[in-house]
Amino acid sequence: MDNRTGEIEAFLRSVETGSFAAAAKALRQTPSAVSRSVARLEARLGTRLLQRTTRSLALTPEGEAYRLRAQAILADLDELERSFVADKAEPRGRLRVSASLPFGLHRVLPILPEFMDRYPQVSVDLSLSDALVDLVSERTDVAIRHGPLRDSNLRARKLGSSRWVIAAAPSYLARHGTPLRPDELERHNCLNFNFRRAIEGWSFRVEGQWLQRSVPGRFQGNSGEALRLMAVGGAGIARLAHFLVGEDLRAGRLLPVLSEFTPGDSEDIHALYVGHQRLAARVRAFVDFLAERAAVSE
Template sequence: MDVFDSMRVYVQAVEKGSLSAAATACGISATMAGNHLRTLEKRLGMQLLQRTTRRQHLTAFGEDYYARCKEILRLVAETDAQAQNLQLAPAGKLRISAPVSFGTEALMPALSVYLARYPEVSVDVALCDRVVDLVEEGFEAAIRIGALPDSALIARPLAPYRLMICASPDYLARRGTPATPEDLSQHDCLSFSPAALVHWRLTDTQDDICRVPVSGRLQVNNGQALRVAALHGLGIVLQPAILLQADVQAGRLVQLFANHTLPSRPMSVVYLPDRYRSPKLRSFVDFLVERFS
């Protein structure tokens, strides 16, 4: 017999005043209640109750054992409740990957809200612009920008990644402000890589698409570095709005072609299907969808 079940029967017998009342309270037969008591007494080598046909009395040891059983059962119940809460409440370390610009400018400010909401969770963020392998590199989730290939990963869509074209007031004062998208071909355009300096595509209010050939003397493989280059007047930059919009609002950069639509890129959070049962991962994915959709 389970010793904790036997303790529960004994506690009920003491509090209800009889084994038959304890049996009713525990949903078992009177015979089974008696078996539980005899099992405890045999285990302890001590008598717990002195029973007559009319009433029962606690022995001196039985009185002390009753108090100890109450405390033990209370601790067991609290531990069970704590274990259940840990299964339901997000807790533990969460390792995620995110693109550098999005992670720096958008995810970091949002994490202050997430970590305050879930104080038992810690987050290890790796910022990189390459596609990480969740299994091989031990990530539980990754934020990815662009079309996703077919895979075994589960993807939750986030708001598209918007782009913006900007230049510093100093650059525009020296080189002039392009009046039409076609004028960009006469300017120094900053790029993440040489491959990105082929065409910039814009759509006007009439839904007419304009593909402009662009070129430039500076390429940098980091979005934040391109922002700094634009701030210092080195050229016109095409980068995510989250990276440039604060500078536009402060007047450090000027947004160009605000009446045109630039192509946006899909953004998703991806994770392995079997990991979603984890409360910490589920809480993080749901938070991203809430915050960035």
């Protein structure tokens, strides 16, 4: 590793760990050596990247901008070197995966036995929750997320997209009627999530424009699966991903409503993983497997 790359690595590790001492331990160097590397980097750039205090390090605005670019550069360099390694390591070790409850139940668990059979040296630790996890602090290898991506320091592999469907059980519609326009939802019980989402409200295309509308309801749940079960039970109207309710629609347990106001309403699904460190063979194998067997296009 040349001096320039070593200085970048010292800077990134210092930011990740919050101190020169912790970075030195991870890099098997002395704290003074790490501090000097960061100082040389700042001197060469002619700007302060870190604000030092007696207890912690904090990024300056210039440091934040440099961090994002530096992570991408080291990840690309790492990927380039791996591409020239002929003898790939066999995937092994514990793989920690986080997925939403619906995607985990309907897309991951059905194919997980095949993955574990294909890679017998890998053990899987799967957590299903619609809450977002921090991959670094939660020591998660792969997280499957829906909708717009926010974490610019993570690598993403798109698994496809799933359209949103607004649906209700025949029993509910028989009792309360079928809404014909989005504003008629004001008179219905709409089933909602109880956590903040990237895009709040339900999306409708009205007179050529997309609108976000808050909808009323007496039930909130923390997962799409909870909302699906309530909708199938006749409790109200839900807006859910097609991969989750497709079987219910085919079986007639749910009926679509307001479809003419939701053309093209969909969300992307990605597998996210930390990209600035050397990618473990088990992570690469699982992400490739998801792209092969869990792709969504509906």
